[in-house]
Amino acid sequence: MKRRIRLSLQRLIGNLFDGIFASSMNALHGMELDELRQYQPGDDIRAVDWKTTIKTGKLHVRMKLVDKRLTVLFLIDRSRSGKFGTFQKTKEDVQADILSVLVHAASETGNEIGFVTFTDKVENYIKPKSGEKEALKNLRNILLEKTSGTDTDLNVAFRLINEKFFSPALVFVISDFLAPCNYEQSLKTLSSVHEVIPVIISDRTETYLPAGRGLVAVQDIETGQVQLLDISHALHESLPCLALLKKLAIDHLALTTEQDEEIWIKNISEFFDRRIRRRGRRR
Numbered sequence: 001m002k003r004r005i006r007l008s009l010q011r012l013i014g015n016l017f018d019g020i021f022a023s024s025m026n027a028l029h030g031m032e033l034d035e036l037r038q039y040q041p042g043d044d045i046r047a048v049d050w051k052t053t054i055k056t057g058k059l060h061v062r063m064k065l066v067d068k069r070l071t072v073l074f075l076i077d078r079s080r081s082g083k084f085g086t087f088q089k090t091k092e093d094v095q096a097d098i099l100s101v102l103v104h105a106a107s108e109t110g111n112e113i114g115f116v117t118f119t120d121k122v123e124n125y126i127k128p129k130s131g132e133k134e135a136l137k138n139l140r141n142i143l144l145e146k147t148s149g150t151d152t153d154l155n156v157a158f159r160l161i162n163e164k165f166f167s168p169a170l171v172f173v174i175s176d177f178l179a180p181c182n183y184e185q186s187l188k189t190l191s192s193v194h195e196v197i198p199v200i201i202s203d204r205t206e207t208y209l210p211a212g213r214g215l216v217a218v219q220d221i222e223t224g225q226v227q228l229l230d231i232s233h234a235l236h237e238s239l240p241c242l243a244l245l246k247k248l249a250i251d252h253l254a255l256t257t258e259q260d261e262e263i264w265i266k267n268i269s270e271f272f273d274r275r276i277r278r279r280g281r282r283r
Helices: 002-015 048-058 091-107 132-144 153-163 184-193 241-247 261-282
Strands: 032-038 060-065 070-078 112-118 123-131 170-175 195-202 216-220 226-231 253-256
Touching: 002 048, 002 091, 032 241, 060 241, 070 091, 070 123, 091 112, 091 132, 091 170, 091 261, 112 132, 112 153, 123 132, 123 153, 132 226, 153 184, 184 195, 184 226, 184 261, 195 241, 253 261
Parallel strands: 070 112, 070 170, 170 195, 195 253
Antiparallel strands: 032 060, 112 123, 216 226
16 A cells, blocks of 8 residues: 555656646656556557567557656644544654655655744754655654744745745645644745645544533643633534635645554545546646
């Protein structure tokens, strides 16, 4: 399944800024086998797969994934709300697992990988560099670093990227998005230049509680403030950010703390596949 994420992400990277979807997915020359297809006039005879040709009686060529490289940026929310979780893992645990897979998949083909960690301010910025070992080392250091901020401000991270990067990049925003919606303009600017993929990690109890009787004291994990919550009616709310993402036509990937690794790996792969197909239809 992790190999599927790697291939899906490489296809997405190869498809980002190219022309027609069908031709940008693969080519006769590349880094890794993608598929076999029947020979077409003009194909390089050196790409013929003789084993398949003999078996089928028809000339086939080997199509490979195109070697496409670009800048991939990971914007990582390191605020205190990531430490919340009512299932086996916290949001911070899920974030670390996802980052490990995505960074590995994005870096192994030579893409330049950069990182921004943020809370209510930018905590750390690591300039994009190529090299799988370098990317994974930077990721390990980032996940271990202590932060000085506590709250979440997505706007500061978006503004930083808008100020530093003018060439198209693939930008992953990994956060629970429990933050003030003060970032509409900066996100709009970001998505007009870059391919933005918000990865929203949530815990079900943040937006849903069954109906009960009485009041429950709840504490904001970021600010420490305590307030009483009336549970006489069921709580079933959507994250405020979803309306904004819909308004800006930005697709997002939603993952939860209750999902196991197999489920979220499947969800990520299917998300990439859908995104590639939609890009192809728009061309």
